[in-house]
Amino acid sequence: MKIFFKILIIFFLSIGxxxxxxxPLLSEYNFFQDIKGQIPNEGVVPYHIANPLFSDxxxxxxxxxxxxxxxxxxxxxEVFDFPIGTTIIKTFAYPVDDRNLKKGFxxxxxxxxxxxxxxxxxxxxxxxxxxxxxxxxFIGKTIETSWIDKNGITQSVRYRVPNINQCKSCxxxxxxxxxxxxxxxxxxxxxxxxxxxxxxxxxxxxxQILTNLPKRKISKPAIWDNESFSVSERARAYLDSNCxxxxxxxxxxxxxxxxxxxxxxNGVALGIRKRPVAAGRGSGGMAYVIDPGNPEDSILxxxxxxxxxxxxxxxxxxxxxxxxxxxxxxDWIKEME
Amino acid sequence: xxxxxFFLKIIFLNFLIFINLTGSxxxxxxxxxxxxxxxxxxxxxxxxxxxxxxxxxxxxxxEDGLSLDINNVTISGExxxxxxxxxxxxxxxxxxxxxxxxxxxxxxxxxxDTIGDxxxxxxxxxxxxxxxxxxxxxGPKESNGAYGFYPVQSTDVLIDGCxxxxxxxxxxxxxxxxxxxxLNSIARYNVAxxxxxxxxxxxxxxNISEHNTGGILVFDLPDLPQQGGxxxxxxxxxxxxxxxxxxxxxxxxxxxxxxxxxxxxMANQFVEIKNNEIKNNATAGILIASYxxxxxxxxxxxxxxxxxxxxxxxxxxxxxxxxxxxxxxSEVINGKVPDIIWDGVVPLTEWIGIRSSxxxxxxxxYSNSDTPVFANLKLMTKFxxxxxxxxxxxxxxxxxxxxxxxxxxxxxx
Numbered sequence: 212m213k214i215f216f217k218i219l220i221i222f223f224l225s226i227g228x229x230x231x232x233x234x235p236l237l238s239e240y241n242f243f244q245d246i247k248g249q250i251p252n253e254g255v256v257p258y259h260i261a262n263p264l265f266s267d268x269x270x271x272x273x274x275x276x277x278x279x280x281x282x283x284x285x286x287x288x289e290v291f292d293f294p295i296g297t298t299i300i301k302t303f304a305y306p307v308d309d310r311n312l313k314k315g316f317x318x319x320x321x322x323x324x325x326x327x328x329x330x331x332x333x334x335x336x337x338x339x340x341x342x343x344x345x346x347x348x349f350i351g352k353t354i355e356t357s358w359i360d361k362n363g364i365t366q367s368v369r370y371r372v373p374n375i376n377q378c379k380s381c382x383x384x385x386x387x388x389x390x391x392x393x394x395x396x397x398x399x400x401x402x403x404x405x406x407x408x409x410x411x412x413x414x415x416x417x418x419q420i421l422t423n424l425p426k427r428k429i430s431k432p433a434i435w436d437n438e439s440f441s442v443s444e445r446a447r448a449y450l451d452s453n454c455x456x457x458x459x460x461x462x463x464x465x466x467x468x469x470x471x472x473x474x475x476x477n478g479v480a481l482g483i484r485k486r487p488v489a490a491g492r493g494s495g496g497m498a499y500v501i502d503p504g505n506p507e508d509s510i511l512x513x514x515x516x517x518x519x520x521x522x523x524x525x526x527x528x529x530x531x532x533x534x535x536x537x538x539x540x541x542d543w544i545k546e547m548e
Numbered sequence: 549x550x551x552x553x554f555f556l557k558i559i560f561l562n563f564l565i566f567i568n569l570t571g572s573x574x575x576x577x578x579x580x581x582x583x584x585x586x587x588x589x590x591x592x593x594x595x596x597x598x599x600x601x602x603x604x605x606x607x608x609x610x611e612d613g614l615s616l617d618i619n620n621v622t623i624s625g626e627x628x629x630x631x632x633x634x635x636x637x638x639x640x641x642x643x644x645x646x647x648x649x650x651x652x653x654x655x656x657x658x659x660x661d662t663i664g665d666x667x668x669x670x671x672x673x674x675x676x677x678x679x680x681x682x683x684x685x686x687g688p689k690e691s692n693g694a695y696g697f698y699p700v701q702s703t704d705v706l707i708d709g710c711x712x713x714x715x716x717x718x719x720x721x722x723x724x725x726x727x728x729x730x731l732n733s734i735a736r737y738n739v740a741x742x743x744x745x746x747x748x749x750x751x752x753x754x755n756i757s758e759h760n761t762g763g764i765l766v767f768d769l770p771d772l773p774q775q776g777g778x779x780x781x782x783x784x785x786x787x788x789x790x791x792x793x794x795x796x797x798x799x800x801x802x803x804x805x806x807x808x809x810x811x812x813x814m815a816n817q818f819v820e821i822k823n824n825e826i827k828n829n830a831t832a833g834i835l836i837a838s839y840x841x842x843x844x845x846x847x848x849x850x851x852x853x854x855x856x857x858x859x860x861x862x863x864x865x866x867x868x869x870x871x872x873x874x875x876x877x878s879e880v881i882n883g884k885v886p887d888i889i890w891d892g893v894v895p896l897t898e899w900i901g902i903r904s905s906x907x908x909x910x911x912x913x914y915s916n917s918d919t920p921v922f923a924n925l926k927l928m929t930k931f932x933x934x935x936x937x938x939x940x941x942x943x944x945x946x947x948x949x950x951x952x953x954x955x956x957x958x959x960x961x
Contacts, residue, residue, distance in 0.1 A: 350589045353612070353640075371640050375593050376615035376648070386671065460773065463670065466700045466724055468772040479771050479844055486841065487799050488769060491664065491694020491717050494799035510799065521663035521693060526642035 237321050237336040237345040242276055242300055247318070247342050249302055254279070256420065257404070258411055260397040261432035262452035264525075265533040266303060267368050268360070270316065273392070274300040277420055285412075285423045287395035288474060297326040299390050305358035305368075319354055320372045321345050324382070324390050331388040333378035350374045369530050377527055385461040396473070397452070399429050435539065446543035447473055449536055453525065469500060482511055483547070490514075493522045503547035512540050580606040585614075592616045592623075603657055605630045613641020613662075619649045625657025628681045628711065635662040643668045643693070650674050660685055662693050666715075669699040674960065676706040684714030688737045688795050692716040696738070701774070703727050704958040712736075716795060717802050718743035719760070722750065724774040727956050730755060739796040740765045740805060741787075746774050751781040751956045761794040762802075762809035763787035763829065768816050769801060770839065770848035777816040781953040787811055788827040794873065804840070806831040806870035806877075815839045815850050820953045823859040826887070831874050833865035833887035836908055851893055851907075856950035858911025862887035862921065876927055880939050884919050892926040892940075899928045909948040922946065 238246055242255050251257055255276045263271060277283065278296035285291060293299075300323055304316035318338040325332045336345035337352055351374035357367040382388045395412075402411050412429065415421035433440040435449035455472040457464040467488060470480045479485045482500030487493070487510055495513040502508040514524040516537055523529070578587045578601070588608070591601045597620040605626040610633060616623070625631025635644045644662035647654075651674040658681035659666040666682035669675045682696030696712035699705045700723040710733040712719025719738035722728045728750035734757075735741030741757030743765040744750045757763035764787055768777040787810045796803035805812065808830025813819050814837050826833040834857060839850035866885030871878040877885055890908045897903040908924070915921040920941035930937040 349593050350586060351612075369639065371612070374589060374615065376617045376646070379617055379648070380615075380646075465773060466670070485771055486769075486801060488772065488801070489694060489698070489700075489717070489721075489723065490797075490800060492691060492797040493664075493694075494797050496798035498799050519663070520638060520640050520642060530640065 232325065232327070233323075233332070233334050233347065235347050240276075240298070240323075242274065242298075246344065249304075249318075255300070256415070256418070258393070258398065258402060259400065260392040260452075261400055262397065262435050262448050263392070264453055264456075264528060265536065266528045267370055267531045268309075268358075268366070269303040269305060269319065269370070272302040272304065275393070275420075276300065282420055282422045283415075285395055285421060285425070287425070287429070290390045290392075290394050291421065293326055293390070295326055295328060299324040299326075299393070305356060308359040308363075309361045310359065310363060317356060317358070318342055318345070319356070319370060320348075320352075322378070324388075331382070331390065333375055333382060333388060335372055335375075335378070337372060348372065351377065366531075371527075371530065373527060380463050380527060381456050381525075383463065384459075391456045395429065396432050399431055436535065442539065442542050442546060446539055449539060453536075457525070482509075491521070493524075495522070501544055501547070504545060506541040506544040509544050512537065512544060515540060577602040577604045579604040580608045584608050585610050585612065589614055592618070592621075595621045597621065597651075600624055603631045603633075607632045607634050609634050609637065610644075611637050611639045613638070613643055613646060615641075615646040615648070616652060617648045620651040621649070622653040622655070623657070624653075624655050627656050628658055628679045631657040632660055633657060634660045636660070638663040643698075646670070647672060647675065652676070653678065654680050656680070658683060659696075664693045665695040665698045666693060667697055668695070669702055669705075672699065672702040674704045674958075675699050675702055677708070677710050678706070679709040681711040682713070682715070682719070683711070684716075686714070688714055688716075688739075688792050690716055690795050690797050694718075694800075695721045696735075697721060698723075700724050704960065705729070706731075706958075708732055710734075712738060712741070714738060715740075716797060717800060718765070721745065722747055724772060725750075727958055729753070729956055729958075734758075735760060735763075737792055739792075739794055739802050741790070743767060743802070744777070744780055745769065746772055746777050747780070748774075748777065749779045749956050751783065751953075752785060753781070753783045754785065756786045756788075758786070758789045759792050760790045761792050761796075761807055762805040762812055763790045763826075764811045765802070765805065765809075766811075766813045766816050766819055767801070768814060768839070768849075770843035770845035770850070775845075775848055778818045779953055780816060780819045781822070781956075782811060782820065782824060783822045785824045786827075787824055787829065787833075790829045794870075804873055806835070806874035808832075808868065808870060809835055810865060811835070812837065813852050813855055815848075815852055816855075817849075817853050818953060819852065819855045820950070821855070821857045821860060822952075825861045825863075826865060827861075827863040829865045830868040831866065831870045831877070832885055832889045833862045834860070834889070835874075836888075836890040838891055838893040851895065854906050854909070854950060856909045856911065856952075857888060858913060860913045862913055862915040862917070864916065876925060880925055880930065880937075881923065884917070886920045886923040886941060887915050887917060888913070888922045890922075890924045892924040893928055899932070906948075906950070908946050909950050910943060910946045911949065 276298045281294040283291040283293045302321040307314040321336045338345040352372040354370040433444035433448040450471040451473045458471045485500040517523040600622045603625045643665040644659045647669040653676045655678040684692035694717035696715045696719045705728040708731045712735045715738040718740035719735040720742045723745040726748045730752045739761045741760035745767045810826040810829035810833040812835040865887045924940040
């Protein structure tokens with residue numbers, strides 16, 4: 212009997228070390244002064260990025276929490292080098308009515324990426340019905356819900372909270388888990404802080420949480436839905452943030468040889484007259500990933516416009532079409548020679 | 549006091565996890581039921597290296613894909629026809645089961661009717677499929693998923709005693725991998741029965757590949773991170789009655805596979821095709837071809853070399869060539885097509901004779917045919933000086949010997 216208890220205790224401890232510093236409830240991290248309103252505590256910095264991943268029209272509230280007196284190091288093309296102890300926080304929510312955000316939000320899940328000695332650890336919290344707190348969940352969940360969209364139409368969605376493995380599938384690079392969003396080139400934007408509107412990079416630097424910024428002027432990112440940029444700039448920006456976390460060397464779709472990072476400039480690797488390799492019916496009967504000038508014959512657009520799980524891209528994070536982005540990709544392929 | 553509270557909290561949390569886990573730890577086997585998806589996915593996520601996740605007999609019905617990312621876990625069912633993971637009503641996930649960790653063993657279960665691929669393994673060092681079946685139960689259809697078994701960018705891949713039915717690309721596919729054994733398995737009613745693509749050091753031994761479009765394919769394709777496939781041994785397989793019309797969705801490379809192909813090699817080096825029984829394949833018994841599409845990829849070699857073909861039994865092949873997908877054959881050969889066909893495409897320097905290299909080497913092969921057993925289609929000549937073009941069916945021009953390919957040795961062996 213004693214031995215049994217000993218085994219039990221060893222078991223508790225081994226699991227304990229595995230999941231150390233992840234709390235059962237989101238509130239226990241003390242990130243928020245108003246958790247329901249997503250108002251952060253002092254030292255937890257809200258931010259946004261240039262081109263967020265489309266996730267079934269959810270709004271995302273992003274924050275970063277770093278240990279006192281620690282700084283991240285700037286990187287333009289990759290994610291900042293964050294110190295151990297950093298947590299990146301992202302809450303997914305639907306507006307009650309997208310025409311009037313004052314009516315509030317339905318909070319779905321809050322995802323954390325916690326930077327530990329052994330690396331970045333993903334964990335997700337699912338909000339309770341009363342929206343007072345969120346509870347840890349490793350195995351994902353399906354949430355059937357709805358919201359009123361910008362046109363006043365009620366939209367229903369089968370929203371999937373990813374399980375831990377699915378988190379990794381987008382967040383891993385060369386088998387190491389990493390954040391995706393806070394890269395230098397995604398962050399050179401203004402943000403409305405409680406102290407007023409400021410450039411994020413300047414704000415981070417002046418608050419001494421970011422260092423090693425380049426002396427030269429940092430370029431402004433193209434924004435996919437800002438028509439002051441060219442169609443090509445907007446399309447590449449969109450594909451970079453929606454596809455390139457997997458479609459890059461060392462990413463989950465690295466085996467495809469189809470790479471969509473902003474830095475990519477090889478035509479075939481970008482999909483131009485590239486044959487499908489393992490697409491199966493994802494090819495839609497078409498010969499090329501991108502057939503220049505012919506968006507109707509391009510697998511890229513076909514898969515972006517599908518909601519069939521066996522066809523659609525991205526594979527995770529959406530069950531609906533991103534209607535506003537499809538014309539952009541259409542135009543981009545159309546104007547290619 | 550705070551420490552104490554914290555400690556208690558951890559204990560409590562662990563206790564909760566512990567209670568959740570006991571299902572798989574003590575009662576051992578997960579049974580089919582309304583909660584089985586959560587139970588299995590939870591076990592897959594909370595498992596530790598060395599764990600065995602046991603699945604009971606019966607049909608498990610899932611709406612979402614499953615995934616495993618813990619090293620050295622075994623998933624074990626009660627039998628290839630007894631434990632069935634059915635994805636007939638799949639609503640999310642691009643595949644049935646995704647494995648991204650090393651040293652996983654899958655055995656004694658079936659994955660049916662996934663919306664995309666059945667079992668995908670990415671970047672694993674060590675993966676074993678033992679007595680596993682993947683099947684689309686509605687028969688060959690374009691709407692079936694692409695791959696049954698789909699390990700890619702992996703090493704030490706073992707597929708033994710498995711069955712693959714109905715894939716719209718390849719039933720058993722190994723891509724961009726190294727050190728591969730496909731043994732004692734059966735592939736039926738797929739477009740490609742067994743396909744080794746852009747891979748190094750593979751042996752395909754003792755399998756039955758029948759009623760596919762093509763029985764066994766050894767391919768190399770351009771514009772991929774790993775290419776230049778080499779050292780592939782295809783031995784002692786039965787490749788017969790590959791008579792399913794190509795049902796691959798258009799656009800896919802495998803859609804070019806002619807109806808009724810026994811064994812096809814495209815653009816690999818050091819391929820040994822030995823002691824196979826190749827029977828009743830309408831287009832050809834063995835087809836050696838170059839990659840036909842234009843490729844801008846400078847590092848890609850579209851032409852096969854050192855393909856050693858010997859000891860095979862070739863019976864009743866080439867009786868009804870696919871005139872659409874194998875038009876280069878039907879345009880130059882009337883009637884019965886020889887059992888072994890080479891397109892004869894070589895680099896220009898080789899064609900004009902200032903360089904030479906070993907392409908196709910024939911040892912003794914048995915055929916019941918009273919017409920030629922082998923043909924070099926000489927497509928280069930046809931293309932360049934068509935009035936001089938003549939198919940070469942002189943077997944002895946290609947007779948020779950090549951060192952046998954060494955057995956594959958896994959790292960852990």
